[in-house]
Each structure stands twice: as structure tokens, then as C-alpha cells.
Amino acid sequence: MALLEDSKCFKCHSVDKKKDGPAYKEVAAKYKGKPEAEAKLTKHVTQPSKVKIDGVEEDHGAVKIRSEARIKNLVQWILSR
Amino acid sequence: MKIAWLARLWATLRTPCVKYSLLTVGSGFFVAGIIFWGGFNTAMEATNTLEFCTGCHEMRDTVYQEYKKTIHYSNRTGVRAICSDCHVPKDWVHKMTRKIQASGEVWGKITGVIDTPEKFEAKRYELASRAWARMVTTDSIECRNCHHIDSMALDKQTEKAQRRHAKGKAEGKTCIECHFGIAHKEPVGADGPSELKAKLAAGK
Numbered sequence: 001m002a003l004l005e006d007s008k009c010f011k012c013h014s015v016d017k018k019k020d021g022p023a024y025k026e027v028a029a030k031y032k033g034k035p036e037a038e039a040k041l042t043k044h045v046t047q048p049s050k051v052k053i054d055g056v057e058e059d060h061g062a063v064k065i066r067s068e069a070r071i072k073n074l075v076q077w078i079l080s081r
Numbered sequence: 082m083k084i085a086w087l088a089r090l091w092a093t094l095r096t097p098c099v100k101y102s103l104l105t106v107g108s109g110f111f112v113a114g115i116i117f118w119g120g121f122n123t124a125m126e127a128t129n130t131l132e133f134c135t136g137c138h139e140m141r142d143t144v145y146q147e148y149k150k151t152i153h154y155s156n157r158t159g160v161r162a163i164c165s166d167c168h169v170p171k172d173w174v175h176k177m178t179r180k181i182q183a184s185g186e187v188w189g190k191i192t193g194v195i196d197t198p199e200k201f202e203a204k205r206y207e208l209a210s211r212a213w214a215r216m217v218t219t220d221s222i223e224c225r226n227c228h229h230i231d232s233m234a235l236d237k238q239t240e241k242a243q244r245r246h247a248k249g250k251a252e253g254k255t256c257i258e259c260h261f262g263i264a265h266k267e268p269v270g271a272d273g274p275s276e277l278k279a280k281l282a283a284g285k
Contacts, residue, residue, distance in 0.1 A: 001266075014273065015269050016277065017267075017272070017276070018273060019273075
């Protein structure tokens with residue numbers, strides 16, 4: 001949670017409520033049972049990318065640390081919602 | 082005995098004043114009024130301080146610790162928004178309404194409804210949703226203690242923020258619908274402020 005807060009993820013994402021980005025519960029449901037989930041999500045939170053919000057392309061940020069253990073922990077936390 | 086004393090007091094109060102002039106009596110009431118009003122407001126303001134709000138461990142050990150990590154506590158300009166800035170409206174009528182509502186919290190303190198971290202966590206969503214419901218019905222009056230959309234220099238905001246604010250304005254959203262969970266941990270629960278607003282509008 002602290003890493004999500006520090007990286008300002010909660011500006012667009014919530015655990016279970018509607019914001020501009022999908023709720024982490026929705027993300028977990030989307031990836032449920034998919035073996036590539038962890039790898040895909042790790043890439044999404046560590047490499048800057050583009051996302052579409054209301055039809056407009058926006059930058060999706062990346063977490064501000066390089067600790068693999070903490071990133072793994074974050075991804076697993078999202079997937080376990 | 083007690084009744085006789087009360088009757089005498091009542092009779093005295095009902096007797097016209099013959100000893101002092103109207104000016105003296107009027108001046109006395111005027112001065113007493115100032116002292117009463119000043120005292121009342123001083124006491125009211127005392128309940129608006131950070132020290133008062135964090136005087137109990139229920140707030141000090143939980144939401145206060147979370148708020149201390151946010152921009153409303155510490156920022157580059159040194160302007161701090163304390164508890165009452167975000168939880169008590171500034172204007173007198175709304176402030177009094179809020180204070181009367183908040184008096185219920187004293188009962189909560191006496192009965193110990195959130196006197197352990199576990200009890201607080203169990204109640205967190207209920208408490209937050211109560212604050213959100215209040216804010217969606219008052220057009221986030223507490224946010225507007227300091228933030229005014231008409232005073233915002235939109236060109237100084239990021240493009241992302243400009244788009245979000247334009248969208249929010251077009252959809253008739255109020256501050257709290259997007260800016261929730263910014264000073265305290267966001268609780269897990271069914272409805273956020275937008276959903277609560279829709280339910281309140283539908284009379285649910």
C-alpha cells in the first residue's frame with residue numbers, strides 16, 4: 001500500500017471504487033487464473049506506457065523504486081484483491 | 082424550601098428595575114452580551130484546533146498519523162490544513178450545524194465504539210461514508226473553505242488536471258467525488274462518494 005501511495009497510484013485507482021483507472025478488484029478479476037498476469041502487471045507498473053481515459057491517450061506512470069521484491073509484493077497484492 | 086427560593090427569584094426577575102436607569106441596565110446587558118458571545122466563540126474555536134482533535138487516542142493513533150504523510154499536513158508553501166479546515170465549514174450556520182452533529186461523537190467516545198485500532202478499522206468505512214455523504218450534499222463545503230474553482234489558474238495545472246476538472250464541471254461533480262481518500266487511508270467498502278451521491282439523489 002505504501003508503494004502505491006508513494007507512486008500516486010491512488011490518484012486514478014481505488015481498491016474497489018470507481019475512479020478514472022480501473023479498481024484493483026477489477027484488475028484482479030480480469031487476470032484471475034491467467035498465468036501471464038504477474039508478468040503483464042509487473043511490466044505495466046514498472047515501464048511508462050500510454051492508457052486511454054475518456055478517449056484521450058494519457059501517460060501511465062511507473063513505480064518509483066527498482067526493488068524487485070517490493071514490486072513483486074505490490075503486483076501480488078493487486079492480484080489478490 | 083427550594084420552591085420558595087425559586088419563587089422569590091422569579092418575583093425579583095419580574096419586578097421592574099427602579100434603582101438603575103435604562104441606560105445602565107442596557108449597558109450591562111451589552112457588556113454581558115459581548116462577554117458571553119466572546120466566550121462562546123472562544124470555546125467554539127478551541128474545539129477547532131489540531132490539539133483538540135488529536136487529544137483523544139482514537140484520532141491521534143489512526144487518521145492523524147495518516148494525515149501527517151499528506152500534502153495537507155506538509156507542503157512546499159508551509160500552509161497547513163488542519164482537521165477542522167476539512168471537517169468543519171467556516172460560515173457560522175454550517176459550522177454550528179456540524180458542531181451539533183459532531184456532538185454525537187462525544188457519545189461515541191464515552192461508549193468506546195472505536196477505542197481500539199481493531200474497532201476503528203471495523204468502523205472505518207462507515208465513518209468515511211458518513212463524511213462523504215455529508216460532503217456530497219454540501220457541495221464539498223469544507224474543500225471550498227480554501228479551494229475555489231473560480232480562483233484556479235487552469236493554465237498552471239497539468240493538462241491531465243485541466244481535463245479532469247473540465248470533465249468534473251461538465252458532469253456536475255463536487256470535489257469529494259474524485260478527491261477522496263487523500264488525507265486518510267481509503268477504506269474498502271461498497272460505495273464511494275459518487276455512488277453515495279447517486280443513492281442520496283434517488284432517496285435511498
